[in-house]
Amino acid sequence: MNKIWAVYFSPTGNTAKVVLRAAQKLSAQLGAPVETVDLTLPKARAEVSTFGPEDVAVVGTPTYAGRVPNKFLPELQRVLRGQGTKALGIVTFGNRSYDSSLAELLEVLEADGFSTMAGAAVDCSHVFSDKIAPARPNAGDWAALDAWAEAAAAVIKGTAEGKECPAPVRPLAEARTPVAPYYTPLGVDGQPAKFLKAKPVTDMEKCVRCGMCVNVCPMGSIPAEDPATTTGICIKCQACVKLCPHMARHFEDPAFLSHVQMLEQNYTRPAESAFFA
Numbered sequence: 001m002n003k004i005w006a007v008y009f010s011p012t013g014n015t016a017k018v019v020l021r022a023a024q025k026l027s028a029q030l031g032a033p034v035e036t037v038d039l040t041l042p043k044a045r046a047e048v049s050t051f052g053p054e055d056v057a058v059v060g061t062p063t064y065a066g067r068v069p070n071k072f073l074p075e076l077q078r079v080l081r082g083q084g085t086k087a088l089g090i091v092t093f094g095n096r097s098y099d100s101s102l103a104e105l106l107e108v109l110e111a112d113g114f115s116t117m118a119g120a121a122v123d124c125s126h127v128f129s130d131k132i133a134p135a136r137p138n139a140g141d142w143a144a145l146d147a148w149a150e151a152a153a154a155v156i157k158g159t160a161e162g163k164e165c166p167a168p169v170r171p172l173a174e175a176r177t178p179v180a181p182y183y184t185p186l187g188v189d190g191q192p193a194k195f196l197k198a199k200p201v202t203d204m205e206k207c208v209r210c211g212m213c214v215n216v217c218p219m220g221s222i223p224a225e226d227p228a229t230t231t232g233i234c235i236k237c238q239a240c241v242k243l244c245p246h247m248a249r250h251f252e253d254p255a256f257l258s259h260v261q262m263l264e265q266n267y268t269r270p271a272e273s274a275f276f277a
């Protein structure tokens with residue numbers, strides 16, 4: 001075994017945490033060092049990363065609208081090259097549902113030259129609201145993630161032959177579902193909430209023009225010369241909102257706020273993380 005690669009897109013950090021934990025676990029099991037490829041910022045996606053047949057890649061993305069984030073998808077297809085590299089796919093989701101994101105991630109990895117051998121969908125806090133699953137992943141999620149990474153390591157080492165998948169790990173075939181259309185976000189009235197064009201607004205009384213938001217926007221959409229604006233595409237990832245040290249950015253778009261309220265009304269029950277190998 002050469003290296004364990006922790007590869008992720010993670011605007012607000014949930015996915016990074018989960019991918020790194022799984023990669024560390026594999027590293028301990030397989031005796032190979034961990035290296036990180038953080039694809040969150042545009043400059044990190046400028047070059048293609050190629051992985052060898054002796055590497056293992058743990059690749060993670062958040063779920064957006066039930067799928068791999070649509071603005072990240074072409075980047076994922078473009079920048080990763082496997083050479084029969086064994087891969088574990090991880091999606092995080094914010095307690096509503098991961099829908100097709102894991103199936104889609106596994107498909108893309110296969111098309112990128114990886115040999116996918118495990119998949120996980122890990123429930124996390126929802127970036128849209130502090131009221132939705134604020135304590136996920138919890139101890140049970142982490143323990144299940146560890147068990148899953150150990151099961152994958154056993155397959156890689158060739159010591160899993162003839163053994164049953166340990167609970168709660170399910171056969172990987174169950175994760176390979178057909179990829180469904182994007183989830184349509186709803187508002188409190190049950191109607192589609194159309195906030196595709198919504199962008200964060202900046203409270204100029206709080207903004208000190210430190211430029212932190214410029215440096216964390218995964219789309220590079222906040223201009224350094226005027227950080228109080230968002231001139232490019234906004235994927236609603238909340239990186240600028242959550243990471244602003246002065247809490248100067250927020251969303252006011254009524255359709256977006258209605259969707260958040262709908263999620264708070266209907267999706268605070270605990271969702272289940274899912275593990276496949």
Ligand SMILES: Cc1cc2nc3c(=O)[nH]c(=O)nc-3n(C[C@H](O)[C@H](O)[C@H](O)COP(=O)(O)O)c2cc1C
Nearest residue numbers: 010011012013014015062064065066094096097127
């Ligand atoms: C635009 C957008 C769409 C989302 N769609 C979903 C979804 O369909 N289902 C869900 O459960 N969580 C959804 N979430 C929540 C994120 O998947 C979750 O909070 C994730 O862990 C964030 O990852 P990160 O911290 O690595 O950025 C969405 C978040 C964003 C920003």
